[in-house]
Amino acid sequence: MTPARAETGIAVNLKEKIVGREQLAAWRKAQAAVGRRVVATNGCFDVLHAGHVSYLEAARNLGDALVVGLTDDAAVRALKGAGRPVNSAMDRATLLAALESVDAVFVFGGANAIPFLEVAEPDLYVKGGDYTVDTINQDERRFLDAARRKIVILPAVPGKSTTALLEKISRL
Numbered sequence: 001m002t003p004a005r006a007e008t009g010i011a012v013n014l015k016e017k018i019v020g021r022e023q024l025a026a027w028r029k030a031q032a033a034v035g036r037r038v039v040a041t042n043g044c045f046d047v048l049h050a051g052h053v054s055y056l057e058a059a060r061n062l063g064d065a066l067v068v069g070l071t072d073d074a075a076v077r078a079l080k081g082a083g084r085p086v087n088s089a090m091d092r093a094t095l096l097a098a099l100e101s102v103d104a105v106f107v108f109g110g111a112n113a114i115p116f117l118e119v120a121e122p123d124l125y126v127k128g129g130d131y132t133v134d135t136i137n138q139d140e141r142r143f144l145d146a147a148r149r150k151i152v153i154l155p156a157v158p159g160k161s162t163t164a165l166l167e168k169i170s171r172l
Helices: 003-008 021-033 050-060 073-080 089-097 114-120 138-146 162-170
Strands: 038-043 065-071 104-108 124-127 150-153
Touching: 021 038, 021 065, 021 104, 021 114, 038 050, 038 114, 050 065, 065 073, 065 089, 065 114, 089 104, 104 114, 114 138
Parallel strands: 038 065, 038 124, 065 104, 124 150
Antiparallel strands: none
């Protein structure tokens, strides 16, 4: 523990921020009990970069707590193609959990985030600027609309993407 943490007795354990379904449900109830506004987002977050970090910070600043739904390896492969993900789901979850702006990480499978959203029950759902309300998964959109959850699209950080980063690395 750092001296400041030793004085307060508060330790950080990023592995505790990686939660399963039951843990996420309990975490969400605890947030609601103290009136915290929960923001949710989801994605692959395959090779964490400055664009991701800026986006997650901006998402977190829209509420009191941020939960990230992380797409599992099989779904990333189906979405992004052979060779992806570069990092395993557990490695990606660990990196996300290490970020101060991220309060919880939940790994989910499948083509859409509804199983994650059902448990997370976000007050606000955030997607990056590479999406619009019309291009996000429309099943997710209908689910969120029915639950009366607000959807916010944050602007992308220009020039920052995993694809661009991997292309740059391949040219080295």
